[in-house]
Amino acid sequence: MRAPRLRRPLAALSAALATGLAVLALRPPPVATVRVLAAARDLPSGTVLSARDLRPLSLPPDAVPAGALRANAVGRTLAGPMRRGxxxxxxxxxxxxxxxxxxANTVATPIRIADAGVARLLRPGDRIDVLTTPSPDTPFSRTVVSSAPVVAVPRPRSDQGALIVLATDRPQAAALAAAGSSLSVTISGAPADPPQDDSRW
Structure with a gap:
C-alpha cells in the first residue's frame, strides 16, 4: 500500500529535478570579466594617487581599454583629469x-596655467618662468619658479587652461603647489634637447 502512495510524490520530485536540470542546461555560461582599476571619484590632473582614489572595476574583455592598469598605481601621478568610474x-x-x-632629486611637477593658447607654444626642453597672475587681493604678479625645463605638454582639452609638466626639485614643486592654480608663464630659454616623439600625447 505504501508504494502507490509514494509513487506520486516521487514522480513530482523527479519532474522538478528534470525541470531544474533543463534550466541549468539552458542558462548561458557566466560572462568572463577582467578586473581593472578605475577612478573612485573625479580626480584633477596632478593628483598623486592614493588607495582611496581608486576602486576595482570588472569589464568584459573586449571593453578593457589598451594599457588598463590592474595594480601598482598608488603613488603615481595623473597627467590629466579623470572622471569617476x-x-x-x-x-x-x-x-x-x-x-x-x-x-636623481628631480621630480615631474604638473601645473595648470590659465591660457591654453600659451601652452600650444611650448615644447619639451623649453625653459619657462612661472608667475602668479594678479588678482584683487594681490594686484602684482610674482615669480614662483625661474628657468624650469618643460618635460611634457599634454594636449589641452579646452581653451580654459592647460596642463604643463615641469622638471623641478622638491622645494620648487612645493612652491608651485602653494601658489595655487592661477598661474602664467613666460618662455625664458630655447629647448636644450630635441622634443621627444611622444611629448604631446
Whole structure:
C-alpha cells in the first residue's frame, strides 16, 4: 500500500529535478570579466594617487581599454583629469621616462596655467618662468619658479587652461603647489634637447 502512495510524490520530485536540470542546461555560461582599476571619484590632473582614489572595476574583455592598469598605481601621478568610474590607463600617468637625463632629486611637477593658447607654444626642453597672475587681493604678479625645463605638454582639452609638466626639485614643486592654480608663464630659454616623439600625447 505504501508504494502507490509514494509513487506520486516521487514522480513530482523527479519532474522538478528534470525541470531544474533543463534550466541549468539552458542558462548561458557566466560572462568572463577582467578586473581593472578605475577612478573612485573625479580626480584633477596632478593628483598623486592614493588607495582611496581608486576602486576595482570588472569589464568584459573586449571593453578593457589598451594599457588598463590592474595594480601598482598608488603613488603615481595623473597627467590629466579623470572622471569617476573611468578606467585608469598608462596614458593617464606621468612616467619616469619624462625625467630621463635629469638629476636623481628631480621630480615631474604638473601645473595648470590659465591660457591654453600659451601652452600650444611650448615644447619639451623649453625653459619657462612661472608667475602668479594678479588678482584683487594681490594686484602684482610674482615669480614662483625661474628657468624650469618643460618635460611634457599634454594636449589641452579646452581653451580654459592647460596642463604643463615641469622638471623641478622638491622645494620648487612645493612652491608651485602653494601658489595655487592661477598661474602664467613666460618662455625664458630655447629647448636644450630635441622634443621627444611622444611629448604631446
Amino acid at each position: 573611468e578606467p585608469l590607463t598608462d596614458a593617464r600617468l606621468l612616467t619616469s621616462g619624462l625625467l630621463r637625463g635629469y638629476g
